[in-house]
Amino acid sequence: MKLKYWLMLAFLIVMLLPVAAGWALFSLYSYYENQRAVAEYVELSGRFAPIEKALDHPKLYQLHSPEHHPILPELASEQVSFNLYLPSGIRVYSSGGNTWSSGGYTVRSSELYRNLYNLQIRHRTFSLKKPVWNHGELAGIYEITMLRQDWLEGISNRTTWVVSGAALFFVLLYGTVLWLLSRKLFSPMRVLMDRMHAFARGEKQDGVRANIRNDEMGTLLQQFDAMQQTVRQTQAEVEKQQKEKEMIVASLSHDLKTPLMSISAYAEAISMDSRSERLERQGYRDVIARNVERMKQMIGELEMYTALGSSDSELAMVEVEGEEFFEMLLGSYEGLGERDHYNMLVSVRTKHLYRIHPESLMRLTDNLVHNALRYTPSEGRIGLAVIDSVEELPEWMNPILRAELDPYRTGATIMVVQNEGAAIPPEQLERIFEPYVQYHKQERHGFAGGSGLGLSIARRIALKHGGDMRMWSSEQYGTAAVCRLPEL
Structure with missing residues (x-):
C-alpha cells in the first residue's frame, strides 16, 4: 500500500477507534445496567409486595395528621421511601415525616399520572407509581422509591475497571500506532540513513538489501541503491x-x-x-x-x-554506396601485399548503403591492415573482406572462424582483416584494445612495434559509427580483427 494512503487510513482508524470503543463501552454498560436492574428488581420484588399491600388502602389518601398513619413509618427505611398523593396532586404523606395540608405541596397532574405501573430504573434508585381505587373511583396514588444499594456499592469498582480499561486501550492504541509508524517510516528511514552514512564513508554495501516494499519508502530505498550503484560505476x-x-x-x-x-x-x-x-x-x-x-x-x-x-566530438557522416566504397578502400592494399610479398585476398560482398565518415574509416582499415602485416610471416596470407548480413562469408575463411562470425554479424555488415601467424592468448584478446597495450611475441622477447594506440583508435572509430569491434585468434586460422557496421 502506498504510504500516503496508509497514513490516511491510519489517521482515520486512530480517530474512529476511540469513538467505537466509547460506543462499545456505553453499550456494554447499558446492557449490564439493564441486566443488573432486572436482577435487582426480581431480588427486591419481595420487599415491594408488603409495602404495596399496606399502601393500597383508600383511607390513607385523606388529609390527616401523621398520627393517623401509625403503620406507615414502619414501612420506610434507609433504602425505601414512599409518597402518597391525592388525585388532585396534593401530597398527603411522605416517608420523610412531612404531611402537607390542602394548600401544601402539590404535584402537577401531568407529572403525577406519568409512567403509572411502569418501573422507572434510574442510576441510583428504582421508582414505581400505582393508583389506589375505592369502589371504582380513584382514591389516590402512591410512589415507592427504593435505593439501589448493591449497584451504588459497585460503582467504585466499575469506575476502576472502566478507567483501567480506557488506560489499557489508550496504551495499546498508542503502542500499535508507534509500532506501525516504526515499521512503515522509522525503520526504513533508519536503514536509508545508515546506507547514506556508509556511502559517505566509502563503505560498500552491495550485499545489503532491504525487504522489497511497494510503498514510497521502498521506492526511495531502491532509487538510492540505484543512485549508489550509478555513482560507484561513475567513480570506477x-x-x-x-x-x-x-x-x-x-x-x-x-x-x-x-x-x-x-x-x-x-x-x-x-x-x-x-x-x-x-x-x-x-x-x-x-x-x-x-x-x-x-x-x-x-x-x-x-x-x-x-x-x-570525447563525448562532444561528432564525425561528419556521409551516405555512401557500400560496394563501390569498400572495393576502392580494400583494393588499395593489393599493391602493398605484392610489394611486401604477401598473398593478399580481397572480397567485397554488399549491396547496402552506409552512413560513414570516410577518412576515419580509412584510418581504421589502415591500422588493422598494418597491424596484420606486422604479425604475418613472409609469404603469408592476409584476407580482407566486407560482407553484409545476407551474403556468404568468403571461401578462404576457416570453417571454425566462419561458425564464430555468423552470430556476430546478424543484422549488420562486418569488415574482416585476417592474418596468419602466432595466435594471441585468450586473456589478451580484449586487453589489446586498451591504449599502449600490445601483444607480447615470445619469439621476439618484446612488444610488437607501433605506437600502441592503433587498435584503440580503430575500436573508437567503430563505436562512433554505431558499431563494434572484436578480435578472434586461433592457431588454426591465425588472427581476425572484425569491425561491425550498421546497415541502412
Whole structure:
C-alpha cells in the first residue's frame, strides 16, 4: 500500500477507534445496567409486595395528621421511601415525616399520572407509581422509591475497571500506532540513513538489501541503491580514465624519450664534427627527420585517440554506396601485399548503403591492415573482406572462424582483416584494445612495434559509427580483427 494512503487510513482508524470503543463501552454498560436492574428488581420484588399491600388502602389518601398513619413509618427505611398523593396532586404523606395540608405541596397532574405501573430504573434508585381505587373511583396514588444499594456499592469498582480499561486501550492504541509508524517510516528511514552514512564513508554495501516494499519508502530505498550503484560505476569509470591518462602520459613520455635522445645525439654530432663528409652529415639529417616524423605520428595518434573518446566530438557522416566504397578502400592494399610479398585476398560482398565518415574509416582499415602485416610471416596470407548480413562469408575463411562470425554479424555488415601467424592468448584478446597495450611475441622477447594506440583508435572509430569491434585468434586460422557496421 502506498504510504500516503496508509497514513490516511491510519489517521482515520486512530480517530474512529476511540469513538467505537466509547460506543462499545456505553453499550456494554447499558446492557449490564439493564441486566443488573432486572436482577435487582426480581431480588427486591419481595420487599415491594408488603409495602404495596399496606399502601393500597383508600383511607390513607385523606388529609390527616401523621398520627393517623401509625403503620406507615414502619414501612420506610434507609433504602425505601414512599409518597402518597391525592388525585388532585396534593401530597398527603411522605416517608420523610412531612404531611402537607390542602394548600401544601402539590404535584402537577401531568407529572403525577406519568409512567403509572411502569418501573422507572434510574442510576441510583428504582421508582414505581400505582393508583389506589375505592369502589371504582380513584382514591389516590402512591410512589415507592427504593435505593439501589448493591449497584451504588459497585460503582467504585466499575469506575476502576472502566478507567483501567480506557488506560489499557489508550496504551495499546498508542503502542500499535508507534509500532506501525516504526515499521512503515522509522525503520526504513533508519536503514536509508545508515546506507547514506556508509556511502559517505566509502563503505560498500552491495550485499545489503532491504525487504522489497511497494510503498514510497521502498521506492526511495531502491532509487538510492540505484543512485549508489550509478555513482560507484561513475567513480570506477573516472578512476579507470584517470589511470588510463596516467598510463598514456607515462607511455608517451617513454616512447618520446628514444627519438628525442637520437635527435639530440645526431644533432650534437653534426654541430661538433664539422669535418664529416657531406653524405655522412646528410645521413644524420635523415635520421633526425625520421625521428621527428615518428614523434609527430605518435602525437597525432594521441590527439586522434583523445578526440574520438570525447563525448562532444561528432564525425561528419556521409551516405555512401557500400560496394563501390569498400572495393576502392580494400583494393588499395593489393599493391602493398605484392610489394611486401604477401598473398593478399580481397572480397567485397554488399549491396547496402552506409552512413560513414570516410577518412576515419580509412584510418581504421589502415591500422588493422598494418597491424596484420606486422604479425604475418613472409609469404603469408592476409584476407580482407566486407560482407553484409545476407551474403556468404568468403571461401578462404576457416570453417571454425566462419561458425564464430555468423552470430556476430546478424543484422549488420562486418569488415574482416585476417592474418596468419602466432595466435594471441585468450586473456589478451580484449586487453589489446586498451591504449599502449600490445601483444607480447615470445619469439621476439618484446612488444610488437607501433605506437600502441592503433587498435584503440580503430575500436573508437567503430563505436562512433554505431558499431563494434572484436578480435578472434586461433592457431588454426591465425588472427581476425572484425569491425561491425550498421546497415541502412
